[in-house]
Amino acid sequence: MLFIKNGKLFTMTENGVIDADILVENGKIKEVGKDLVVPLNADVIDADGCYVMPGFVEAHCHIGLEEDGIGFEGDDVNEMTDPVTPHLRAIDCINPIDRCFDEAVQGGVTCVCTGPGSGNVIGGQFAIIKTHGRRIDDMVVKAPAAMKIAFGENPKRVYHDQKKSPMTRMATAAILREALFKAKKYVNKQEAAKNGIDKEPEFDMKMEALAKVIRKEIPLKAHAHRADDIFTALRIAKEFDVNITLDHCTEGHLIADYLAEEGRYAIAGPSLGHRTKFELKNQSFETPAVLNKAGVKFSITTDSPVIPLQFLPLCAGLAVKAGLDEMEALKAITINPATILGIDDKVGSLEVGKDADILVCKGNPIKDINYKTIATIIDGEVVYRG
Known part of the structure; x- marks a missing residue:
């Protein structure tokens, strides 16, 4: 007690x-x-x-998958051998003994959603975990919690170097659609089998993972920085009637009125640091204030380890400096991410x-x-x- x-x-x-x-x-x-x-x-x-x-609650990061101070041996963020890997699970590679967890706790961060990176069109399954423990199974709040997908430069860059698709934004969208079409068909066959109309489809681990998205048990977690990529993510989510969060939403301030009409959640950031690629050219700490004014429910992210997780409140503070109301900034790292992750009944x-x-x-x-x-x-x- x-x-x-x-x-x-x-x-x-x-x-x-x-x-x-x-x-x-x-x-x-x-x-x-x-x-x-x-x-x-x-x-x-x-x-x-x-x-x-x-x-504090972090709605998008990679803590435990990319270990502190280690190169290849501790980097398990992206399985960049196949653009479609929905069957990968974050809980199978999170190292809770990594020192970044201790630093997060010291900074007051107690719950995070962590998972695969954005190298693939479909990267795999995120998990919501507490930031203290030695065994990941004992730290899980919800797993799977979301299905990572990625638009824009990252999958293009990865597979351009391998000289295979996707090398364009068109191909990224097409590959995602194809996977979701197959998953929808897989789910329909499963439902038909339950009703005695058809036989159970042959087991497919990738489709089993995506079936949770089709059934709306978990959302798509869409890496999208640029406005056009954000709109593509929304277009596909509506086509398949699935839930989605807009992660990074770097140009969200340019299209905040549209995002408010869509009624989807945004996870804004990381905004602290160098603009390392072209699609970050409009990166700004003003994004949260503009989203808030438009009525978009949002949270602020570090995208750790891009920004160390203990600096989540610092990022909220910099958003205040750029025009965000102080209490809204606190909500953006507490109750808002909890709501976005569907765990606001717990944290x-x-x-x-x-x-x-x-x-x-x-x-x-x-x-x-x-x-x-x-x-x-x-x-x-x-x-x-x-």
Whole structure:
């Protein structure tokens, strides 16, 4: 049992910012309120003069798949031998003992969606995990959580070098459509077999993976920087009536009105760093503010290891400097990514019944670069003390 007293709570709910206590029991938030009674057997954290926030949530990264300070031996992000690899699972290559997890925890990041990169048209299955643990099976919140797909320069570059398709944006879209057509047919045959109309289709591991997309059990997670690539992603999602998130959405500020009409979620970033390729020429920290003004639900991403995961609040702070409201910036790294990932019933806000993923810190992480983490709590366990 854990008791956090005298804190200034950023609840990320309609209650806003309140001076209150939190009681944690069995890994969940049991009570939130003023002047709560401290249980006799509780571990007490005095948060007087501190901010208490939900643990930060990262909606798109590759932590654990591309290990810190290691080259080929620790790089398992992209299986660049086949443009269609939906059957690959992030949980089979995440190394939770990589030091990047410790750094993320120290920065207050408690939950992430991590998975394959953007080298392939269809890269494989993302997983949502907590950032503390030694065995990945014990850290999973949801797996699979999404199916990675990629548009734009990356798959073109990979397969141009191999002198095979896709070498154009047309081919990328065509390869994705073909895979989704096959998956839809596969699912239809499965449904027909259940109704006794037809025989069960021969097992196909790739189609089994994509069937979850067709059934809307998981969304497509679309790597798309440029506006035209974003529109292609949306076009294909509508063609097959599947769910999709727009990851990176670098030129989202140029088409924010259209994105608002579409009603899809955006995951904006990474915006800190050099523009390393042509499709990043309009990269800007103004994107979140423009998306927010247009009414697009969005989160902010580091795309770790592009930006180290512990700098997620710094990225939110830079978005504030570029015009984003401070509270909206905090939402963009807490409740918004939780909502986008479909886990807002578990994390992202300080509410009774949710996982006790909590950050206690001195200084506001998105305003004060010198903020200090006093404690990071995951599932009710204090996993870091500053």
